[in-house]
Amino acid sequence: xxxxxxxxxxxxxxxxxxxxxxxxxxxxxxxxxxxxxxxxxxxxxxxxxxxxxxxxxxxxxxxxxxxxxxxxxxxxxxxxxxxxxxxxxxxxxxxxxxxxxxxxxxxxxxxxxxxxxxxxxxxxxxxxxxxxxxxxxxxxxxxxxxxxxxxxxxxxxxxxxxxxxxxxxxxxxxxxxxxxxxxxxxxxxxxxxxxxxxxxxxxxxxxxxxxxxxxxxxxxxxxxxxxxxxxxxxxxxxxxxxxxxxxxxxxxxxxxxxxxxxxxxxxxxxxxxxxxxxxxxxxxxxxxxxxxxxxxx
Ligand SMILES: C[S@@+](CC[C@H](N)C(=O)[O-])C[C@H]1O[C@@H](n2cnc3c(N)ncnc32)[C@H](O)[C@@H]1O
Numbered sequence: 090x091x092x093x094x095x096x097x098x099x100x101x102x103x104x105x106x107x108x109x110x111x112x113x114x115x116x117x118x119x120x121x122x123x124x125x126x127x128x129x130x131x132x133x134x135x136x137x138x139x140x141x142x143x144x145x146x147x148x149x150x151x152x153x154x155x156x157x158x159x160x161x162x163x164x165x166x167x168x169x170x171x172x173x174x175x176x177x178x179x180x181x182x183x184x185x186x187x188x189x190x191x192x193x194x195x196x197x198x199x200x201x202x203x204x205x206x207x208x209x210x211x212x213x214x215x216x217x218x219x220x221x222x223x224x225x226x227x228x229x230x231x232x233x234x235x236x237x238x239x240x241x242x243x244x245x246x247x248x249x250x251x252x253x254x255x256x257x258x259x260x261x262x263x264x265x266x267x268x269x270x271x272x273x274x275x276x277x278x279x280x281x282x283x284x285x286x287x288x289x290x291x292x293x294x295x296x297x298x299x300x301x302x303x304x305x306x307x308x309x310x311x312x313x314x315x316x317x318x319x320x321x322x323x324x325x326x327x328x329x330x331x332x333x334x335x336x337x338x339x340x341x342x343x344x345x346x347x348x349x350x351x352x353x354x355x356x357x358x359x360x361x362x363x364x365x366x367x368x369x370x371x372x373x374x375x376x377x378x379x380x381x382x383x384x385x386x
Pocket of ligand 1: 109110111112138139141311313316332
């Protein structure tokens with residue numbers, strides 16, 4: 090472990106993790122060295138991340154803060170690199186207008202999900218989060234369409250033939266996902282759950298990393314939270330760099346990524362979930378498997 094001016098940096102094999110502010114840690118990276126960036130910042134909606142409250146004085150103040158780290162991210166991206174950015178539905182227009190002046194926004198993705206929580210009673214509740222997919226060079230970027238193909242639902246159980254063609258041909262059975270992605274949110278009973286207020290599903294990162302990077306490429310997440318991006322990148326044979334300001338989440342990353350099982354003498358243990366039977370059998374394994382498989386495109 091290295092303690093630098095304002096951050097802690099730890100590396101193991103193809104992983105580098107930082108505990109510190111994203112501005113300082115991004116400054117430690119070489120310009121034009123990153124293939125893919127996934128940025129999932131605080132959304133300015135009043136969430137509590139450790140000792141930090143996600144609240145800016147106004148939308149404009151929040152947007153100004155985002156422009157500063159976005160500028161840095163673009164600098165760190167290779168000329169053929171890709172950038173995925175998430176934020177709240179209300180803040181995304183600010184980022185979209187700013188980004189389209191600097192990079193090419195190729196897709197505006199909607200990640201939607203069901204909510205079991207409190208429902209809005211006097212307006213239509215928000216059941217989606219927007220994601221921008223941007224590239225530096227629209228003529229030169231990675232997009233592994235075959236690696237993310239999904240079933241093309243025809244509505245029939247047997248193979249359909251397209252008789253309108255000169256030579257009748259079976260319809261394609263797979264397709265590239267469109268820009269609306271249905272994936273369940275991370276729930277307490279899912280094996281991937283960690284103690285964090287806005288952890289993103291591994292399935293979401295899997296699609297992004299497979300589509301927009303190759304094996305051995307470098308993936309960066311400047312707001313790592315529970316280090317989902319790094320965990321998925323690691324599983325998929327990519328190199329990963331993760332930055333997180335809060336020490337509690339950084340410790341989750343150290344454990345989740347198998348970098349270390351202790352931090353300053355503290356043993357890092359997975360969450361002791363109340364529903365896991367003490368004989369080791371997780372009563373919800375089957376439910377989780379089903380949930381994880383639900384993909385729509
Ligand atoms: C929306 S969460 C990211 C969740 C993550 N994608 C995951 O799957 O767990 C945003 C994270 O950014 C962290 N954060 C907030 N301000 C930061 C800053 N200036 N530098 C680095 N991390 C910061 C928060 O502590 C929080 O964990």
